[in-house]
Amino acid sequence: MDDELTWRSGFKDVLPTIFGYIGIGLAFGIIAKAGHFSVLAAVLMSLIVYAGSAQFVMVSMLAAGSPIGAIVLSTALINARMALMSMTVAPLLQEESMLQNITAGTLLTDETFALTMNKLNHTGHTLHSRWLHAANIAAYLVWAGATLAGAMLGQLIPNPADLGLDFAVVAMFIGLLYLQIITDRTHPRRRQVGLAVFVAALMVVLMRFMPGNLAILAATVIGCLGGMAVKHRD
Amino acid sequence: MTKTVFFAILLSGIATWLIRVLPFILVKRFTLPAWLIDFLSYVPVAILTAIYVESLLTYHAGRWPSVNLPNLLASGPTFLAAIVSKNLLVIVIVGIASMAVLRALGWG
Numbered sequence: 001m002d003d004e005l006t007w008r009s010g011f012k013d014v015l016p017t018i019f020g021y022i023g024i025g026l027a028f029g030i031i032a033k034a035g036h037f038s039v040l041a042a043v044l045m046s047l048i049v050y051a052g053s054a055q056f057v058m059v060s061m062l063a064a065g066s067p068i069g070a071i072v073l074s075t076a077l078i079n080a081r082m083a084l085m086s087m088t089v090a091p092l093l094q095e096e097s098m099l100q101n102i103t104a105g106t107l108l109t110d111e112t113f114a115l116t117m118n119k120l121n122h123t124g125h126t127l128h129s130r131w132l133h134a135a136n137i138a139a140y141l142v143w144a145g146a147t148l149a150g151a152m153l154g155q156l157i158p159n160p161a162d163l164g165l166d167f168a169v170v171a172m173f174i175g176l177l178y179l180q181i182i183t184d185r186t187h188p189r190r191r192q193v194g195l196a197v198f199v200a201a202l203m204v205v206l207m208r209f210m211p212g213n214l215a216i217l218a219a220t221v222i223g224c225l226g227g228m229a230v231k232h233r234d
Numbered sequence: 235m236t237k238t239v240f241f242a243i244l245l246s247g248i249a250t251w252l253i254r255v256l257p258f259i260l261v262k263r264f265t266l267p268a269w270l271i272d273f274l275s276y277v278p279v280a281i282l283t284a285i286y287v288e289s290l291l292t293y294h295a296g297r298w299p300s301v302n303l304p305n306l307l308a309s310g311p312t313f314l315a316a317i318v319s320k321n322l323l324v325i326v327i328v329g330i331a332s333m334a335v336l337r338a339l340g341w342g
Contacts (some may be wrong), residue, residue: 001322015323019330041235041243048247058246068242073244081281082253088277089272090261098262105258106251110285117278118322161342164333170289170305171312171329177282178316178325186275195276196283203287207299212288219284220277227276228269 003123010134013119020172021142023165024052026157029150031056036062039151046147048111052169054078054214078213084220085113092120092127100129107136111169115174121183151227181231191230201225304342308332 001013014174025046032042037059045055054075061071086105093101122126149157160166181192199219206215267272274332290306308329315328336342 012330019326023330024245027250035336037239038235038328043235045243046238048243049250050247054250055244056303058242058268062242064241068238068245071242072245072249073338076249079250079253082250082279083257084274084281086257087261087266088243088253088274090258091266091274093258093273094262098259101258101262102255105255108254108287114278114282118291156308161332162337163288164330164335164337164342166242166307166331167308167333168307168326169307170286171332173286174284174309174329175316175325177286177323178313179320182280182320184330192279195279199280199283201285203284203291204299207288207291207293211293212291212299213251215289215293216281216284219287223274223280223284227280228272231272 001022001119001122002005005119005123005126005128005131007130007134010131011138013115013131014112014135014138015113016175017139017172018142020111021139022146023160023168025146026150026160027140027166028052028055028059029147030148030149030154030160032059032147033151033154035059037062037151041146041149042133042151043148044143049075050076050107050143051082052110060176074195081213081217081220082108082110084217085110089113089116089132092116093129093132094126096129100133103128104132104136107133107140108138109139112136112139113174114180118176118179118183121180123183186189187227187231189226194230195227198226304333304336307341308336 029042032146035102045058049055057074057078058071061074072222086108089108115135116132181196184192202219202222206218255315287320290302292302293299311332312325319325333342
């Protein structure tokens with residue numbers, strides 16, 4: 001990763017995350033098809049909802065005949081953490097037009113958010129929408145393409161899990177977390193490591209009381225408040 | 235595709251889109267207060283840790299979460315690859331290979 005914020009650089013930087021989108025996209029297509037959803041429904045879900053874990057929950061809720069209101073509410077709760085990511089990226093594009101901001105927000109994902117945070121460590125904390133658009137659009141197309149492939153060829157291709165492809169996303173988050181901690185100079189390294197340990201412990205405790213997706217949101221909010229408190233004490 | 239499936243997709247899509255886009259619109263219109271900027275500066279490490287740890291745990295209603303052993307085991311070589319290479323592509327490929335080996339051994 002370098003300090004270039006061009007379209008080309010955006011496509012290049014997003015490349016390592018593509019495996020994750022392919023692995024999970026294929027798995028989603030296969031599961032949606034196995035749950036008696038049409039290819040069209042699976043692809044539409046990936047194009048319109050565009051949110052990994054929420055889509056898996058939607059498929060199981062629809063198959064179980066849950067009411068639409070409950071499905072929409074669950075999706076919103078699972079994706080609520082996106083608001084925190086959007087709010088973190090938004091100040092970096094404040095000088096750009098509203099259209100660029102809305103476009104960037106529309107396609108922002110966990111992965112392209114994390115990639116953006118890593119990129120900032122190489123660009124002196126500046127961002128340009130074209131770099132983010134390139135990463136976002138590549139991710140979006142690969143996600144939709146992998147869903148289509150999974151839904152159409154589900155029976156023909158080997159199970160992505162056998163190839164270890166389902167772990168691609170986890171591996172990517174390990175990489176982005178590690179690189180973030182070693183390169184992010186916003187706070188002293190000691191405090192970043194302390195924050196990570198604190199949030200990890202919070203996750204274990206919170207998941208005693210709530211599903212993982214809500215725990216992610218709660219642990220992040222409590223973790224950030226903890227970071228603020230420690231900074232004031234230092 | 236039934237009408238229910240279509241409207242579930244459409245409404246969930248709109249809800250998700252609003253969650254993603256509204257912060258951009260608000261931040262464009264208003265300047266964030268200093269405390270919020272301070273708060274948001276902790277989001278990257280906090281949220282990445284939370285997302286990662288979530289993948290190591292399995293939720294059970296009313297009980298403590300259990301450990302997702304395959305993901306924990308595959309994390310070892312992946313962290314090692316991160317420390318040695320500092321290259322995201324290498325890290326992801328080592329991660330996938332680690333999990334493929336675990337599955338081939340029947341441990342995944």
